[in-house]
Amino acid sequence: MSNWIVVFEAANSLEAHTLKGALESRGMAVQLKGEALSGALGELPMDVARVTLLVQANDWQQAREFIQGYQQQGGRSWRCRQCGEENDASFEVCWQCGSGPEGPER
Numbered sequence: 589m590s591n592w593i594v595v596f597e598a599a600n601s602l603e604a605h606t607l608k609g610a611l612e613s614r615g616m617a618v619q620l621k622g623e624a625l626s627g628a629l630g631e632l633p634m635d636v637a638r639v640t641l642l643v644q645a646n647d648w649q650q651a652r653e654f655i656q657g658y659q660q661q662g663g664r665s666w667r668c669r670q671c672g673e674e675n676d677a678s679f680e681v682c683w684q685c686g687s688g689p690e691g692p693e694r
């Protein structure tokens with residue numbers, strides 16, 4: 589079941605790939621849309637094209653929160669996926685239950 593939803597429109601390909609890598613490292617599947625266009629034009633530099641990031645519907649909220657944090661350069665807080673507690677950006681693990689922002693290691 590693939591239900592892709594637009595979560596962010598990156599200003600350029602580099603930003604799109606940075607976010608894609610970061611989201612994927614958190615276990616989310618990411619698709620980029622818009623790159624094919626710039627590729628088809630051949631000579632245009634990659635970064636002129638706006639690239640849309642899509643994630644699975646059930647990852648959307650987490651992806652959105654991550655991107656908002658990214659845009660604030662470090663962000664102010666993150667929500668624990670394990671217990672839902674809001675944590676300050678300076679905490680690397682949840683103060684409530686001790687799990688990281690990505691949840692428990694698998």
Ligand SMILES: [Zn+2]
Pocket residue numbers: 668669670671672673682683684685686687
């Ligand atoms: Zn927690």
